Amino acid sequence: MKIAVDVMGTDYGPKELVLGAVNAVKAFGCETVLVGDETIIKKLLQEYHADSDERISIRHAGEVIAMDEHPAIAVKSKKDASIVVAARMLRNKECDALVSSGSTGAAVAAALFCLGRIKGIERPAIATPIPSLTGTTVVLDSGAKVDAKPEHMVQSAIMGSVYAEKMLHITNPKVGLLNIGEEETKGNEQALATYPLLKQAKQINFIGNVEGRDINKGTVDVVVCDGFVGNVVLKFAEGLASAIMKLIKEAILNGGVLAKLGGLLIKPAMKKLKKRLDPAEYGGALLLGVRAPFIICHGSSKAKAITSAIGVAMDFVEKDVVHIIGQKIAEAHERNEEINQ
């Protein structure tokens, strides 16, 4: 299996991505093609003593799409941008999946432009796995589409369920609609219009509305929301988690000698917890609804996160998630036609 990695346009530069890919090849025995500036990649491979590994190849791409560029315009005008080159390789089946950690907007645009949507899918969605008290919750959409229509939300629910079932091994995953109250009558226009559609969708196990506080409780396995709300919530989670950790550290450091000793003693336990909560362990988010396996990592991903993402990408391919989503969406369309007849 060959995974393409777009190594450009990220916060820490190509070195973390190249290292992450090198480690993935060693750990999983896959092949990888590194897409980006050939000179830089070659130098990094030498540095990591991986320049003679035949499982690793390079595809040169002379341009980069920066975080602040307009995604659709940049993707259309920069034919040689690393993300566009990589997405084109995926379309041409020169690789089985793609891992990117550059601009999310550009990744989504490149996926739409080069790969296209699965038949019947109106909008792709980004599905992000986050740790909960009971395991993992999938939140989608976390930013592919703002102002989503109710139909898009239903498709998100179906895609998120396939992901939870196939890749997280959750049987009959529970789906909740993110809302401001549990009652069916609560919510904004979008939520009010989405609720009845989710209720009648036979492809999912919809259990009703969930509130913000349910996300980490693990009340449901799949949380469906608009891309705007999902993006705000997930970025907020990042900020809040790191703020709490910072405040705990400060409190211990300012708490006198005994507190400092206590801080040292709990360090191993905290390290273990940190590992469990570390987004790097989760290996990025899945762009669902496009015609090939596409993983979007955080712009500040380090090597470990990239290695995990490559593992997730392999699983994404092996479990044939793209194909199963296509089947489920086709089923949903057939059912809708039956209802409308």
Next chain:
Amino acid sequence: MKIAVDVMGTDYGPKELVLGAVNAVKAFGCETVLVGDETIIKKLLQEYHADSDERISIRHAGEVIAMDEHPAIAVKSKKDASIVVAARMLRNKECDALVSSGSTGAAVAAALFCLGRIKGIERPAIATPIPSLTGTTVVLDSGAKVDAKPEHMVQSAIMGSVYAEKMLHITNPKVGLLNIGEEETKGNEQALATYPLLKQAKQINFIGNVEGRDINKGTVDVVVCDGFVGNVVLKFAEGLASAIMKLIKEAILNGGVLAKLGGLLIKPAMKKLKKRLDPAEYGGALLLGVRAPFIICHGSSKAKAITSAIGVAMDFVEKDVVHIIGQKIAEAHERNEEINQ
């Protein structure tokens, strides 16, 4: 100064509210009128040895609005519901401010129905103070109005600025629009339409878009968002903070003898931190935009939170926030008329 407290319709029943009010009278020397079932309140006052305190009075209200009732319908049909009786007292100037911790929807509906909006305000907003790394950030709207129009968001920004300046003593408070990117071109339709209006509003110090991760960083003092987004984010914060604390406890308990000892040693420091982050210390959220000081507490508020809320209500009255909001909104309207001429 007399503060009315609606003691009915909350998660823990009237006892926490009555105790909180009794403690506030002792601590702040204010008067309070407890609105709800007279028999229950009398019994609780006896229990707390406060039945002969002349600063504490009772106003009987025979009905309660439950959390799951339709707010507007319930407020209109239950004339004798505690929140309606209390709001009417506030309108008739029988008290200076009102503290409630029943159904938020019913509180907003009662405020609109009995008090009405400040002249020029189209929609009230709930402003919630939350702890940040640098102090306190005000998030509004946290649930009074979903599907807010851009004009409502601008009014929220003005009201939030007055709150931050007068009650949190922040000079020229920085205002940010909650969005999915920093650039002016990012966002959903609502955010895109709101940005230019905030930019030209002279009554506020608008610094641009902020993302979810900025809320706890303290990047800005006032975060403006739609009531749907604000509600989801704040409930998520609750859930996430308590999940992290629970996981830390578990990690320490499962970490062996040394980790447990460490846990004991850091306890005082953690307690201090918990106090700083405790929503009970913040005394509830302000319902801004209605014609009198109205505080909405969490349905699960305990006595301490109610005491804090009464303190905040007194400050709300003393700082004349309602009047100042009226002036600022009038100024904004005058300016808009000038621009349109």
